[in-house]
Amino acid sequence: MKIKLFLLMLTLAGCSGHKPVKPPPVQAPSTETRVPKGVVGSYYANRLTGDFAGYPQLNDFITQMETVHGIPRGYLYGVFSQTRRKQWTLDYMNKQGPSKGPPSPGSWSRYRSQFLTELHIESGVSFWRRHAAALRQAEEQYGVPPEYVLGIMGVETIYGRNMGKDRVIDALTTLAFDYPRRSAYFTEELENFLVMVKSEGIDPFEPRGSFAGAMGFGQFMPGSFLKWAVDHNYDGRRDLWHPEDAVGSIANYFSVHGWQRGEPVVTRAIVQGNVSLPTGYDKQYTLPELAAEGITPATDVPADEKPSLLLLRGHSTDEYWLGLHNYFVITRYNHSTHYAMAVHELAQAIKHRYLGVATRGY
Numbered sequence: 001m002k003i004k005l006f007l008l009m010l011t012l013a014g015c016s017g018h019k020p021v022k023p024p025p026v027q028a029p030s031t032e033t034r035v036p037k038g039v040v041g042s043y044y045a046n047r048l049t050g051d052f053a054g055y056p057q058l059n060d061f062i063t064q065m066e067t068v069h070g071i072p073r074g075y076l077y078g079v080f081s082q083t084r085r086k087q088w089t090l091d092y093m094n095k096q097g098p099s100k101g102p103p104s105p106g107s108w109s110r111y112r113s114q115f116l117t118e119l120h121i122e123s124g125v126s127f128w129r130r131h132a133a134a135l136r137q138a139e140e141q142y143g144v145p146p147e148y149v150l151g152i153m154g155v156e157t158i159y160g161r162n163m164g165k166d167r168v169i170d171a172l173t174t175l176a177f178d179y180p181r182r183s184a185y186f187t188e189e190l191e192n193f194l195v196m197v198k199s200e201g202i203d204p205f206e207p208r209g210s211f212a213g214a215m216g217f218g219q220f221m222p223g224s225f226l227k228w229a230v231d232h233n234y235d236g237r238r239d240l241w242h243p244e245d246a247v248g249s250i251a252n253y254f255s256v257h258g259w260q261r262g263e264p265v266v267t268r269a270i271v272q273g274n275v276s277l278p279t280g281y282d283k284q285y286t287l288p289e290l291a292a293e294g295i296t297p298a299t300d301v302p303a304d305e306k307p308s309l310l311l312l313r314g315h316s317t318d319e320y321w322l323g324l325h326n327y328f329v330i331t332r333y334n335h336s337t338h339y340a341m342a343v344h345e346l347a348q349a350i351k352h353r354y355l356g357v358a359t360r361g362y
Contacts, residue, residue: 043078143261151347216240
């Protein structure tokens with residue numbers, strides 16, 4: 001009994017002689033490396049390196065993004081250190097000078113021939129067949145006929161064939177800080193892009209688009225994405241590279257800009273004598289003003305309509321048209337007489353081909 005008691009005392013003495021081992025302290029992550037919800041990618045740097053190192057305006061921009069949108073400076077240093085300057089983008093933009101003067105003889109014929117092709121028409125019909133449900137849903141919700149959604153997609157990317165291969169962040173950063181003529185615009189779009197990838201949980205180097213940063217089937221700029229892109233297939237994401245979301249987003253764009261359900265887009269102008277009025281998508285007149293110049297619509301037009309007077313110069317002859325309210329809505333997508341008319345004519349060609357091959361009407 002005495003031996004057992006002695007051994008027990010030795011055991012207790014041995015235990016009391018060892019101090020408990022403390023676990024290593026848990027270090028909180030550096031505030032510089034924490035990223036807010038939605039910011040994707042393990043990008044971090046202590047300073048700005050790479051093609052845009054030494055750009056003071058980029059440092060100012062980073063400060064703004066951190067202050068206004070809560071995106072940490074270290075994260076942005078990491079992102080922009082891996083962003084690449086695109087010289088060819090600058091060279092291409094410098095070739096795209098604004099057009100000046102009236103349309104030249106044959107200008108409409110040359111422009112039209114780029115988009116009213118068999119590839120554009122048949123690809124549009126095929127897209128309609130594959131995505132008829134999404135197009136029908138968009139028409140019901142937004143009032144925009146399928147053919148006009150397809151007209152936009154056809155002119156912009158041939159239904160996704162030519163969506164662009166450039167990283168959007170490279171294009172926008174290059175134009176924001178190395179293209180003075182439109183620096184303010186592209187700086188704003190770069191801001192919109194970073195807000196977009198944060199809100200959608202996208203890696204900033206994932207989106208690819210045009211040389212100027214336009215994205216997806218409909219070539220939305222980031223600002224347009226934030227305002228008008230929709231989740232048309234209800235999968236929880238707005239994805240302009242998904243055909244169904246692109247359909248809904250284009251239709252929503254038209255709807256927000258005033259598309260009138262069931263109304264026409266253009267009508268031919270009957271002209272008596274010489275036309276002295278200025279022409280263009282932004283040259284709008286009342287019907288009495290047009291009538292005073294010997295110009296009348298070939299079809300019935302509401303009395304309160306203020307059509308645009310359009311001149312389309314062909315190889316062999318010139319045509320005058322009146323662009324109605326829905327035509328002007330199309331020009332909100334691209335401010336061009338030729339662009340809106342190409343969208344309209346392609347839309348009509350696709351519709352006629354689709355209805356001609358469908359077993360039942362749409």
